[in-house]
Structure formats: C-alpha cells, structure tokens
Amino acid sequence: MDLHRLRYFVAVAEARSVGKAAERLRMAQPPLSVQIRKLEAEVGAPLFHRGTRGMDLTEAGQALLVRAGEALALAADGIEAARAVAAGRRGRISVGYMFVLANAVLPRLIPELRRSIPGVDLDFVDLSASTREARLLDRGVTVALCMPAIHHPEIQVARIGAQRFMLAMPNRSPLARIGAVPMARLQGRPLVALPPPERDPASSAVAALLRRHQIVMPIASRVETAHSAMSLVLAGEGFAILPACAKLGAPRGIVFRPLRDAADSIDIAVCWRRDSQSPLIPKFLKCAEKVVARL
C-alpha cells in the first residue's frame, strides 16, 4: 500500500467529503475519488458510507484511520528525526576521555555540551592509552579526548591545548620544599613510569625530556594510569613525571612541582575517525576548545 493513498484517505475522512478534501489537498475531486476507491479495493471492503451529504467512515474505515494517522505521523517524524540528526540538533555522541583529564575537563565540559547541543544524548567512556585507538576505529566512541594525540591515517586530530610536565612526589619528600625543581636534581632517582612508548606515547615524551637533559631515572615500577602512578608515588616508590592536570585527581599527600629548566609539554587533542561526518564533532570540538582554554 502507498502512503500517498493513506494521506488522501485521512484527508477525506477528516473532511467527511471527497470534494472538501480535494480542495484542501489542492487537487481535483475525481482523481481523489479514484484513489479512495483503489484503497477500498486493496482493503477489500468499503471504508466509507456514501451518503448524499458526503462520506462517512465505516467501522473498517475507523479502524484504518487510527493506524493510518499514526503511520503518517511516524513517517513524517522519521524524516524530521533524520534531518535533526544530520543537522546535529539530535542524536548521540559517545565521548571517550583519558582518565588523567577527567577531573580537569569533564566538570566543565559536560555542562558546556548540554548547553551547546541540547537534545543530544551524551555517553562518556573512559579510555586507556592502549584502547583509545581501537575504540575510535570500531566506533565505540565518536570522539576521544586524548593526551597526547593519536597518530593514525584513519584518525583526524585537533590539538586543543597542552599541559606542562610536572614532578609528582609525596609532600614529605625533600624536593617538595623547592618551588621549581631543577632537572639535575632528578638524576638517579626512581621513576614511577607509565607503559612503554609503544603502548603509551606519553612515555616517549617523558623519555625525550630526560634524554635531552641527560638524566637517567631507574624505573621503579610501570603502571597503566597516572592515578596508579600517583598511588605508588604516595607509597614512596619513586617520582612521577605527569601532565599538570593530573594534579586535580591527585590524592592528599601528593604535591606537584614544575621542572625549572624544562618547558616540555604534552598535547591535549580531540581525535575522531576521518570518515565520521557527524555534525556533532565540530560542535564538540568547539566546546572542548573553550573548556581547555581555561585550564
């Protein structure tokens, strides 16, 4: 059956007259009459009582009218919903983020998103350095807030900010009494490290920093996340070199100190699949930029 016919049927049922309905539909009366009869032929039963004063629904017609009206509304709603999703007025965006950024960014980012893209369902997924690439590629997340950026031919990157590396240590450590720690003071001290560069690019930035200053820090432990690193630091296992924003998630007893002669930083970036053309991505990017700019 044809939605066109159903629309005509509804119009005639509402107007209780072929002529009136034709007028409302801006068409001639005869073709409308024909369409109604075709619909009746398809159903196999009369849908209207033909009186001398117009048309009146039969019970079969009433049964059809209810559903036809709903079907029309649903179809129209479907088209409109598709347009809304395409325009980014509705939809769903799944946001991946690395846990180090959570405390610094999410509390400001979430309200910003709700204000900027109301009607869009938000999903937040925390990513580890090793899974974030896969989650983007398999569309587990639409965008990812990364530190540092992902490099992959399928993935588009927008750098939205950077974080200075800082030294994290227990507040009882002697170095904690210095305002900014000279790099030389790190020589030979134990390091609580993140996964090796092939699994976490942050590590290679740290390694490059140390290499450039000819510092060797023996690796006391390797952990998966900045938070685990801070736990071990608090336990006295060693020092950690972490982006400044990690401070916001640090447990009591940890202090962060800048490195005096190292301006090294690690990028904060928004990453997404190059072929993902969701109109929500530019909007998300704008929000993220705004929030990160105020860090």
Place this chain on the structure above:
Amino acid sequence: MDLHRLRYFVAVAEARSVGKAAERLRMAQPPLSVQIRKLEAEVGAPLFHRGTRGMDLTEAGQALLVRAGEALALAADGIEAARAVAAGRRGRISVGYMFVLANAVLPRLIPELRRSIPGVDLDFVDLSASTREARLLDRGVTVALCMPAIHHPEIQVARIGAQRFMLAMPNRSPLARIGAVPMARLQGRPLVALPPPERDPASSAVAALLRRHQIVMPIASRVETAHSAMSLVLAGEGFAILPACAKLGAPRGIVFRPLRDAADSIDIAVCWRRDSQSPLIPKFLKCAEKVVARL
C-alpha cells in the same frame, strides 16, 4: 514522502546492500539505487555510508530506520485491521436489549457471543420501549433485542421467537391456586399496565387480547417497565399481563399463570438499521436465534 520509498529504505538498511535488497525485493539494482538517492535528497542528508563492501546506515539513517519500520508496520496493521473489521473478526458491536429479556436471554447470549465472535468488543445497553427506535437510528446501538419488533422503514427486523402472555399476581391471590386462569376470571380486575400503545407496542397486544375476549380491566397504574409492573403487582395494586420470560426477573412472591383460552404471544425480534452493513449482525442474529430457541 512515499511509503514505497521507506519500504525500499528499510530493505536496503536490513540487507546492508543495494544489490542484496534489490534481489530480495525482486527488482533490479539500479532503480533501487535511484530510489534511495531520492529519499536522501528529500531528507537532505545521506542516510548511508557507501563503502566498498556495501551500504552502512549513517546516524541519520538509523534515526529514520526505527520510525520507518514502525510506520510500515502500522500501515500494514491498519489495512489488516480494516479487513478484520470488515470480515467481522474484530470490531465492536453495541447490543441494545429490553430489560424484560435481560434475565432470560443475556446469561446465555453473552457467552455464546464471546465464543462465536471472539476479538469483538461487546457493549450492552438497556433500552426502554420508547428509546429503542431512536437508539438504533442514531447508531447508539448496532442491534436491538426487542419485544415486540420495531416497525420502521429504516429498520430491518428478524423475528427469532415469541413469548406467551401470562398473568402475574401475588402468590397470596386466590387466582394463584388455579393452574391456568380462564380469561373470564379477569373481568373487572385491576390491571397494572405498561405505557399506552403509541409508546409501547406490547400494550396494544395486551389490549387486543382483552378486547377479543371482551374483558375490561380497569387500569390501576401505568408503569414504564415490566419490572415496575411486578413491583406494583406484589404490592397488591392489581394484575399484570406479561410475557413469560418476565418470570425470570420476578421478585419473590410473584407467581405467573398461563391464560387458559388465550394462546396470544408477543414476538422477540432482532432489529437493526437497514443500512448498517456490519458483518457482525448476521453473526449476532445466529447467536440470538440459538439462545432464544432454548427458552
């Protein structure tokens, strides 16, 4: 928008390929491809990602798919519902009945209807002699169980049975000791009468019966229904001449006796609007005949 296109869209979305969907729809691939592009033009946004391995819904497409599927199902359901109503497999029938018949007929009629036309909603409305005609004509009820039949050019009648007139009296009445009361014994006794013939045809049957036997019964009271009549009879106001079936609704203390030399009866009939072509009417009629035959 056209339901045809939505159907094609759903097929392609499910097959995740234009070619496969075309095969399933038993049509060639190119026209299907064209229809999908037309739908996309109508929406104003792509609904599929074209990959080298087939088609994949965009988010806008997913939003449309859900509603399109429901719209299709609703439209199909609407057609089917109209067919079912036309065939009498579903629908609603509003049954009017006169209260005298209620106790005798309804307890058997209702289960019979539920068995015979399951899926049909039943509505029961009690009618008085004066309103039954109007209720049929204004479609307040689809059919009416009447006693006696209605005579009206717009109303079709099927006689399904008859009820002998009987004499109703208090059990303490001297006539109650007789098995069958001779008509002559009614001479001069007070009558509890129903509304006059112009409002209730049953009265004219009673009047005819009395006239034929040259009996005069002064009218003690006029009441609207057989039940009211029985109340007054119990109170000693007089006698009532009622159809046998009224006995089933009689209060304790009322007895019914046949009239020895009068075989007069009053018809039980099913009545409906001549232009009402509900397929449920013949089915209802069959049930009513079956039930009344066993009275």
Place this chain on the structure above:
DNA sequence: GTCAACCCATACGTCTTCGGTATGCCTATG
C-alpha cells in the same frame, strides 16, 4: 412537481514517475 444545486463516479487524454537494461566508475584482491 419541476428545476437547480450538490456531491460522488466514470471516461479519457496527458504527463509524471517508476522500473528494466546497458554501461561506467571505483576499489579490493590475487
């Protein structure tokens, strides 16, 4: 009682649109 008005149904010509066939383009694969 007849005539006009109203409303739906039918007939026919025109035009839109749909579906089929043939073919091209792109990409992945061996």
Place this chain on the structure above:
DNA sequence: CATAGGCATACCGAAGACGTATGGGTTGAC
C-alpha cells in the same frame, strides 16, 4: 595488471496519477 563485486548514471518503455468533461442520484426550494 586484470578481474570481480558493488553502486551510480543514462536512456527507454510502461504504468499510474492528475486534470477536464460529463453522468447520475438525491435534496431542497419555488
């Protein structure tokens, strides 16, 4: 580099929809 698989484009024939003209039946007024 050649082949295969998949979607897009071009063109043609056929079906269906719309418009105009007209018929038939009923209501209501003069």
